[in-house]
Amino acid sequence: MAQATQQTDANADESGPVDLSESSVRELLAGGTFALPYLLIAGTFLFGPLLLALYMSFHDWNALDPAQSQFIGLENYRVLLSDPDFWNALRNTVYFVVLTVPPIVIGSLFLALGVNRDVKGKWLLRTIFFSPYVLTVAVVGLLWTEIFSASGLVPYYVGGGNWLTDHQLAMPAIAIATIWWQLAFNFIILLAARQNVSDRLYEAAKLDGASTWRMMRDITIPQMQNPLIFVVIVTFVGSFQVFGQPFIMTDGGPSFSTTTIVLYLYDTAFTGRQFGYAAAVGYVLFMILIAVSATSYYFLGGDNR
Known part of the structure; x- marks a missing residue:
């Protein structure tokens, strides 16, 4: 009887972390699903232009043909100062x-x-x-x-x-x-x-x-x-x-x-x-x-x- 009780407690201890981990994963997936639309919008219209502007600041940017833009490093910042x-x-x-x-x-x-x-x-x-x-x-x-x-x-x-x-x-x-x-x-x-x-x-x-x-x-x-x-x-x-x-x-x-x-x-x-x-x-x-x-x-x- 004592052995059965110990075995039951051991099984409970082993299953506990597994259930908690599965619950955490489900919560993470649910939260990520709800946040995904905002993250996509923010990435497209906020972080994307922010990184593009940083890239542009190191170039003599050609708006009509960006492929013809010339990399000039920190020259824009030097001129600005x-x-x-x-x-x-x-x-x-x-x-x-x-x-x-x-x-x-x-x-x-x-x-x-x-x-x-x-x-x-x-x-x-x-x-x-x-x-x-x-x-x-x-x-x-x-x-x-x-x-x-x-x-x-x-x-x-x-x-x-x-x-x-x-x-x-x-x-x-x-x-x-x-x-x-x-x-x-x-x-x-x-x-x-x-x-x-x-x-x-x-x-x-x-x-x-x-x-x-x-x-x-x-x-x-x-x-x-x-x-x-x-x-x-x-x-x-x-x-x-x-x-x-x-x-x-x-x-x-x-x-x-x-x-x-x-x-x-x-x-x-x-x-x-x-x-x-x-x-x-x-x-x-x-x-x-x-x-x-x-x-x-x-x-x-x-x-x-």
């Missing part, structure tokens, strides 16, 4: 990022905190604050082009003539239009994050006599840390890739003062027909975005690092 037009576009882009990222992040945070309070008509405020985001970049660009034109509202009340033809005012004008448009997305993200913070934390803080600023510093910001990191990184990346607003509102002018990196890449590729050089510009921008995202996460990640 000494290209004053590229550095001008990079300066313009950084200037745009400085003008837009802090107001968008801070403004959306304060809008989310304000609307979260128990005020009358807050549903209407949420609708008003989010409504600009449903507009396309073309509509936003054309709308604000009229607002900043010589006969528009801004010059009428503020002065300065047509802002979009002024070397000093053109980029701030584009930044104002972008802030008005992009606040909405971050506002919704941060509003949802604030609503997930337990009210019991604030009630306990009030009992301890904490001020509004102290509760924001010690409760609100730490509890919303991950959404804030997401908002900051997404806003940085979006601002570095700005294209539609300057393309529609100024076409890079006046005197290339609003030509951003992506607009410069577009002009280089589709106007100058220098596709290999444009691919190199794109990969430099790609590395800048990785560095910016990593830096933002490092300084804002806190205990999540």
